[in-house]
Amino acid sequence: MNNLETAVWVGSISILLIIFCFYFTLTFIEKLHEGDTRITKQSKLAAIICLGLALFIPFLYSLIF
Numbered sequence: 001m002n003n004l005e006t007a008v009w010v011g012s013i014s015i016l017l018i019i020f021c022f023y024f025t026l027t028f029i030e031k032l033h034e035g036d037t038r039i040t041k042q043s044k045l046a047a048i049i050c051l052g053l054a055l056f057i058p059f060l061y062s063l064i065f
Contacts, residue, residue: 006061010061014054014055014057014058015054017057018050021051021054024043028043
């Protein structure tokens with residue numbers, strides 16, 4: 001794979017992780033209103049991890065290439 005193909009994959013993964021972050025954020029808000037603390041904690045953690053990875057992966061790619 002050349003650098004352009006790798007950049008497309010990195011961008012695609014980053015966009016997918018942002019979509020997952022949005023999904024987990026909405027799940028967090030929904031479960032917060034329902035009072036389900038276990039799923040609230042899990043959704044919050046998943047949203048933070050997805051956003052962190054979505055921002056960190058392109059940064060790491062820019063450092064390497």
